[in-house]
Amino acid sequence: MLGTLTVRETIMYSARLRLPESVGKEEREALVEEAMDEMGLSESAHTPVGNWHLRGLSGGEKRRLSIALEILTRPKLLFLDEPTSGLDRYVGYYLKNVNLHYC
Numbered sequence: 001m002l003g004t005l006t007v008r009e010t011i012m013y014s015a016r017l018r019l020p021e022s023v024g025k026e027e028r029e030a031l032v033e034e035a036m037d038e039m040g041l042s043e044s045a046h047t048p049v050g051n052w053h054l055r056g057l058s059g060g061e062k063r064r065l066s067i068a069l070e071i072l073t074r075p076k077l078l079f080l081d082e083p084t085s086g087l088d089r090y091v092g093y094y095l096k097n098v099n100l101h102y103c
Contacts, residue, residue: 001065001066003048003049003050003051003056004049004054006049007045007046007061008036008046010065011032012028012032014072015032015072016028031072032072035068038071041065
């Protein structure tokens with residue numbers, strides 16, 4: 001993730017690279033908004049991701065952003081290696097209720 005891009009820009013960048021060309025602009029924007037909503041990132045849409053010299057997202061928000069980038073393509077199966085480890089109780093509970101099924 002590029003630290004200078006916002007959450008919305010990061011997801012849109014991924015959508016432009018990973019979704020087929022047959023997906024129109026409006027549909028792509030709707031998918032981006034849906035991914036942000038599902039992962040609770042709508043309030044952080046205009047926040048930069050951040051890097052070593054630019055303050056940005058918290059660790060939990062970065063983790064949710066990385067999951068949003070993966071669910072953008074609507075995979076049938078998504079393996080997550082301990083997505084809630086190191087997160088506070090609220091975020092862990094939130095992630096467990098976002099239609100992610102754990103194996």
